[in-house]
Structure formats: structure tokens, C-alpha cells
Amino acid sequence: MITAHSERLGKQQSPLKLYLARLALSSRVTMTYVLQxxxxxxxMVDIDIHDVPWHCVEPGHLTALVATLRADNYAPNTTSLYVNAIRGVMNEAWRQNLISHEQLLMIRSVKPVSGSRVVKGKNIRRTLIRELMEVCAADPRPQGRRDAAIIAILYGSGMRKAESVNLDLAQVDFAERSLQVLGKGNKQLIKYAPTWAFEVLEQWLQLRRSSLPPGHDDDAFLFNRIRRGNHITRDRITKHAIYFxxxxxxxxxxxxxxxxDFRRSFITRVIEEFDLSIAQKLAHHTHIATTAAYDMRGENERRRVVDRFDL
Structure with a gap:
């Protein structure tokens, strides 16, 4: 495939570094994995991605990559992620005069696999959310209140887990029931959550403050790591912990x-009880088609709609 080059880019900045630098932190992690x-x-198995001569990628290489992803049964959206990542690096290579505009256009002409897949994930109904909150409430450890607050904010506002991890206390307005987050594309967004979610959050924060030694200031962030022995650390929680x-x-x-799934459920509920355009605004999606893809209403609900078409 591509011959490994040992040459350096001299005073020019690496197109890979330039591309990754303009991504949000969560996207940067994903695209680093994709590009590796x-x-x-x-x-280039034994080459660090920062040493890969990305400016030497040709349309044929990208076409071959798409073919291997298709052979491995990668979903179309995932294939698009790979193609867009390489296009992004090549855009930076062109800006650095490492490739010609003609080569850039040829790279852009390579299309990912078309098609779609059934959306994974689930719609967590209100009854299950209540059960989750009850399970957390029954947990006497600090994890109980913290986990309840995390679930309440994720489901109540529809924010992403990365956004919840990066939330700071200064970004929360209890009077307005709003949370200012840094979303995808380095965009500052305002999220809203219901009263009950803020009440659960306040219960967690009160518990956290009560565990602090006298004279110590509260933590700047919202959610803490909790170690074995129920010790609330002064460290911010991680995305992996939210998953766990x-x-x-x-x-x-x-x-x-x-x-x-909490975000999917939030958007689905807004679509159910209001409409798609309001769901788009609350989800902060640029395109309404993206919001529509989050509609997790099941087949039974679709059948019930069709069954109403009586003669």
C-alpha cells in the first residue's frame, strides 16, 4: 500500500495535528482511533499515526480502504466516518501546500458505502426511569445520589455523556433550570432539564458538600469519582464511569x-409529546433528519397507527 516515509514536514505543521486540533475532545478521541x-x-501497522505521510494518500488507497471496510461488514455510517476523517486530514494537507487542489478533489470524489442500518439502542420508558431512580434511592452509598443525579441530567436534558462529564458547577443555573455545555463542533449550548432533575442534582451536591472537610471549597465540576469504601474523591468522573x-x-x-439511550429516550419523548421541530431544537441538531433518526418508537406503535386507517 503506502510506502513508509521517514521525511519530516520541516517547519510545516502536521496536517493530522491540525485536523485533530480543531475537533472537540470527544471527537478527537474517536477520530484518532479511526485514523489509527x-x-x-x-x-502501516507499525507506524504511529503522527508519523504517517497522510499527504501521500491517493484516491486508490481510499477506495481500497472503503472496500475492506465493506468486506468486514462495517455499517455505512461507520465507513463514512473513516472517509471523512481522511478527507479532513487531506484538507489540512492542501492548506499546507503538501498536495495539489486536483489531488484533493480526487480524494473528495471517493464515496463511502451507501445504505443504512436499523438504529441500535432503545427507548427507556418513564416506568423504567422511575425504577432506575428507585434503585439509586435505595442505595445508601454516595453512589446512589450521584448516579441518580447523572441519570436525571442525562434523561432530563438529553445531553451526551461527554457533555455531562465536562459540566462545571458554574455552568448550572438552578433558577433557570439550565445547563451550559460545550457540545460537538466546540459549540456552547444551553440545555434545560425539568424541576425534578434539578432536585435530584441538588440532593447529590448537598451530600458532596457535607463530605468536605471544614473550610474546603466545593469542587468546580459536577460529578465526582467515588472509590471503594464510598470515598468521594476530588476528581472529575470519566466517560467510562458513566458507561459503567x-x-x-x-x-x-x-x-x-x-x-x-437516555438521549435517545429524551428525543423520542419530545417527538411523541410535542413535535419533531421542537425535538431538533432541544437536541441541537443542525439537520432535522438527524433528529428523526433518534425516533425509537417501536413496531407496535407503528402498527397501531396503521390500524387506525379504517374504511
Whole structure:
């Protein structure tokens, strides 16, 4: 595939670094993984992605990459992620005069696999949300109140887990019931949550403050890591911990839950009870088609709609 080059870019900045630098932190992690896998598939298994000569990628390489992803039964959306990642790096390579505009246009002409897949995930009904809150309330450890607050904010506002992890106390307005988050594309967004979610959050914060030694200021962030022995650390929680909490609390009520299911459920409920355009605004989606893809209403509900078409 691509011959490994040992040359340096001199005073020019690496197109890979420039591309990753303009991404949000969560997207940066994802695209780093995607580009590392792409480099491996392009025959550069033993080369760090920062040493890969991305400006030497040709349309044929990208076409071959799409073919291997298709052969491995990767979903169309995932294939698009790979193609867009390499396009992003090549855009930066063009800006650095490492490739010609003609080469950039040829790279852009390579299309990912078309098609779609059935959306994974689930719609967590209100009855299950209540069960989750009851399970947390029955947990006498600090984890009980913290996990209840995390679930309340994720489901009540529809925010992403990365956004909840990065939330700071200064970004929360209890009077307005709003939360200012840094979303995808480095955009500042205002999320809203219901009164009950803020009440659960306040219960967690009160418990956290009561555990602090006298004279110590409260933590700047919202959710803390809790170690064995129920010790509330002064460290911010991680995205992996949010994943673990969703899985653990879900098992307690007999449901397999992913953190993003709370966002799916929020958007589905807004679509059900209001309309698609309001759901789009609350989800902060640029395109309404993205919001529509979050509609997790099941086949039974679709059948009931059709059954109403009587003669």
C-alpha cells in the first residue's frame, strides 16, 4: 500500500495535528482511533499515526480502504466516518501546500458505502426511569445520589455523556433550570432539564458538600469519582464511569442500558409529546433528519397507527 516515509514536514505543521486540533475532545478521541485503524488497513501497522505521510494518500488507497471496510461488514455510517476523517486530514494537507487542489478533489470524489442500518439502542420508558431512580434511592452509598443525579441530567436534558462529564458547577443555573455545555463542533449550548432533575442534582451536591472537610471549597465540576469504601474523591468522573453506571443500574432492573439511550429516550419523548421541530431544537441538531433518526418508537406503535386507517 503506502510506502513508509521517514521525511519530516520541516517547519510545516502536521496536517493530522491540525485536523485533530480543531475537533472537540470527544471527537478527537474517536477520530484518532479511526485514523489509527485506517493506517493499519493501509499497510502501516507499525507506524504511529503522527508519523504517517497522510499527504501521500491517493484516491486508490481510499477506495481500497472503503472496500475492506465493506468486506468486514462495517455499517455505512461507520465507513463514512473513516472517509471523512481522511478527507479532513487531506484538507489540512492542501492548506499546507503538501498536495495539489486536483489531488484533493480526487480524494473528495471517493464515496463511502451507501445504505443504512436499523438504529441500535432503545427507548427507556418513564416506568423504567422511575425504577432506575428507585434503585439509586435505595442505595445508601454516595453512589446512589450521584448516579441518580447523572441519570436525571442525562434523561432530563438529553445531553451526551461527554457533555455531562465536562459540566462545571458554574455552568448550572438552578433558577433557570439550565445547563451550559460545550457540545460537538466546540459549540456552547444551553440545555434545560425539568424541576425534578434539578432536585435530584441538588440532593447529590448537598451530600458532596457535607463530605468536605471544614473550610474546603466545593469542587468546580459536577460529578465526582467515588472509590471503594464510598470515598468521594476530588476528581472529575470519566466517560467510562458513566458507561459503567448505565450498565450497572440497568442490570439492577433487568435492562441493558447504554448512556446514549437516555438521549435517545429524551428525543423520542419530545417527538411523541410535542413535535419533531421542537425535538431538533432541544437536541441541537443542525439537520432535522438527524433528529428523526433518534425516533425509537417501536413496531407496535407503528402498527397501531396503521390500524387506525379504517374504511
Amino acid at each position: 485503524d485506517a493506517a493499519d488497513r493501509l499497510g 453506571i448505565a450498565k450497572q443500574r440497568g442490570r439492577q432492573i433487568g435492562v441493558d442500558i447504554m448512556p446514549h
